[in-house]
Amino acid sequence: MRSFSDRPVPAQVLERLLHAALRAPTAGNSRGTAWVLLQGTEETSRYWSAATTDAWRATSARWSGLSRAPAVAVSVASPAAYVARYGEPDKVRAAADLGLGASDAAWSVPYWFGDAAFGVMTLLLAATAEGLGGCFLGNFRREHEVLIALDVPAGWRLFGAVALGYPAGDDRRSSSLDRPGPDSGARLHLGRWAGPHGPH
Numbered sequence: 001m002r003s004f005s006d007r008p009v010p011a012q013v014l015e016r017l018l019h020a021a022l023r024a025p026t027a028g029n030s031r032g033t034a035w036v037l038l039q040g041t042e043e044t045s046r047y048w049s050a051a052t053t054d055a056w057r058a059t060s061a062r063w064s065g066l067s068r069a070p071a072v073a074v075s076v077a078s079p080a081a082y083v084a085r086y087g088e089p090d091k092v093r094a095a096a097d098l099g100l101g102a103s104d105a106a107w108s109v110p111y112w113f114g115d116a117a118f119g120v121m122t123l124l125l126a127a128t129a130e131g132l133g134g135c136f137l138g139n140f141r142r143e144h145e146v147l148i149a150l151d152v153p154a155g156w157r158l159f160g161a162v163a164l165g166y167p168a169g170d171d172r173r174s175s176s177l178d179r180p181g182p183d184s185g186a187r188l189h190l191g192r193w194a195g196p197h198g199p200h
Helices: 011-022 040-051 054-059 063-067 079-085 092-098 111-129 143-149
Strands: 033-039 071-077 133-138 157-165
Touching: 011 033, 011 071, 011 111, 033 040, 033 111, 040 063, 040 071, 040 143, 054 063, 071 111, 079 111, 111 133, 111 157, 143 157
Parallel strands: none
Antiparallel strands: 033 071, 071 157, 133 157
16 A cells, blocks of 8 residues: 555554554564554654655655555664574584574574564554555665664664555555466465476
């Protein structure tokens, strides 16, 4: 959803959503993800000002609808929490076998971003169950500015943010829905990869 009503979301609803997100799966029970919840125009404007530019806001067809979102939940992750967890006695051997290094740069798959994604999806599903709309806003640019604006401690990474609120009722259909793509048969492989580049 890209067009929100400015109707406030009750604080207890937002609390339920964020507590659901905090219960998402976490590798090694590391729990190295966190959220910054922004409510109301004064708080959400700090995110928008840091994450976007005047030029983008002046030219984006989506800006007016997005800017009305009464809440923005910002997802952050701590690589150091996962490096430390997988250096503990019960994980250190598995970490060595998997090639998980003693620095976050050595991890082929950053578990912290996987956990952040689980949390975002849990939040979006919970929002839908509450009758709300949501829009995931990826970390495309200005990560440093967002983290500074929200007083996030050093060492944390921005994964993205979720704008939350009630639908305004004027959302335009995304042109992405008209994009042709492979059907499920080309994306679901049973037993082994089958298709033009796999076993016949």
